[in-house]
Amino acid sequence: MTTTTKRTLLKATIAALTIGLALPALAQEKPVIASIVFQGDSFMKSLQQGVKDGAAAGGAEVLEINIDGDQAKETEAIDTYIARKVDAIVIAPLSATNSAAALKRAKDAGIAVIALNGGLQDGSIAAATFSTSNTDLGKTSGAAAAKFITEKLGGKAKVGILAFSSLLPEQSGERTGGFKGAAAQGNQIDIEAAQDAWLPEKAVTVATDIMTANPEINVIFAANEGGTIGAMQAVRNAGKAGQVFVFGIDGSEQLAKGLTAGDDVLQAVTAQSPREMGKMGAEAALKVLKGEAVEAKTVVPTLPLNRNDPAGIEAFLASLK
Secondary structure (H helix, E strand, O other): OOHHHHHHHHHHHHHHHHHHOOOOOOOOOOOEEEEEEOOOOHHHHHHHHHHHHHHHHOOOEEEEEEOOOOHHHHHHHHHHHHHHOOOEEEEOOOOOOOOHHHHHHHHHOOOEEEEEOOOOOOOOOOOEEEEOOHHHHHHHHHHHHHHHHHHHOOOEEEEEEEEOOOOOHHHHHHHHHHHHHHHOOOOEEEEEEEEEOOOHHHHHHHHHHHHHHOOOOOEEEEOOHHHHHHHHHHHHHOOOOOOOEEEEEOOOHHHHHHHHOOOOOEEEEEEOOHHHHHHHHHHHHHHHHOOOOOOOEEEOOOEEEEOOOHHHHHHHHHHOO
């Protein structure tokens, strides 16, 4: 073998080895999704869990914050995420109007904005919105109350309402309005008192005071989970089980157990599907980041839960696991 032939073979071997040795792939950074909610109840926790589920399936990282009903804190969080250059913000806005300015800054900075649980009045900011109609939530609970009032209370009811209008006036108004309209179908409904109380401890106190000041009340409607839990406990504490009946909005393990309790206090609630909503929000964010088309608005249906439908309650409890 000549020297030239040896050199040729050596070069060919080196080339083959070079081709066979793959260089390490450059590490791809994970997309970062900021998840923002406005309170720490089970609904919002499930919403954020859904965001984490959807993000994990798509290989994204999630940063979470609960702004505890503070508009200034929400704005600060959004601005912080803008400065951090997250890829997307998936948010349950505190206000359909007041949350818009900060989120528009995020959009203008190239961040994909996905709105959950009601969304924004300005439809140009969020690339996609996932929500359950607050009016429909109220109507569904109101329809259950209407049937109960007709069949059990002779078509007449004195009603106390626990709302959250000082926290979220748009959502609270739509829920309570939907309830009142539906409950009045075929019945005589008198609203004796309406006050804000959306956290359980506060709702116990407010519901107790309402019943004390208005002993003729026989129905309480609470517009969210915390209010419903508090109203249920207040009726029990007052020894008015079988005299005052509670209808509410939102679904949780505690409320499902209230519907199956033998005291007959909690009659019906209308749940949403927060975990699924959050998952859909994260999935939409990842699609937007890939340049894929997404639906501008998706309505997630209501889920009625009634003590007369134990199979439905059991199915709901199973879905929480």
